[in-house]
Amino acid sequence: MDGKHMHIGEVAARTELSLRTIRHYEEAGLVVPSARSQGGFRLYTESDVARLMVIRRMKPLGFTLEQMRELLYATDRLDSAEDLPAGEREEYVERVRAFECTAAERVRDLRTQLARAEEFAATLRERLASATPTT
Numbered sequence: 544m545d546g547k548h549m550h551i552g553e554v555a556a557r558t559e560l561s562l563r564t565i566r567h568y569e570e571a572g573l574v575v576p577s578a579r580s581q582g583g584f585r586l587y588t589e590s591d592v593a594r595l596m597v598i599r600r601m602k603p604l605g606f607t608l609e610q611m612r613e614l615l616y617a618t619d620r621l622d623s624a625e626d627l628p629a630g631e632r633e634e635y636v637e638r639v640r641a642f643e644c645t646a647a648e649r650v651r652d653l654r655t656q657l658a659r660a661e662e663f664a665a666t667l668r669e670r671l672a673s674a675t676p677t678t
Contacts (some may be wrong), residue, residue: 548577550584554587558594558596577590620635
């Protein structure tokens, strides 16, 4: 290895994803190892790690694999070295913008749920404190 590639175990440690999850994302076409070792082992680059981090961040927001695929395709097209026609570029920018709006909405919903959960936990703590005799 030339130092630019990582084995799946290192990628799993860096992304906090299991080997099984990384392989699942590969099977789903979301990430493709950049290379294979002579022994056939998957080899990943920093770019692959960044891609997996996007996927990891989308998962708790409830995005489907198809939605992940759609966003990654749009960002791949925007990041490609080829010049895109202005209309096509704007279409991909709009897709990414729509994902950003959806993500922001879902984050707000999660914050509301978290606040309710914290209130519930505080209520239980108060109940326990009043029910526990002090000595």
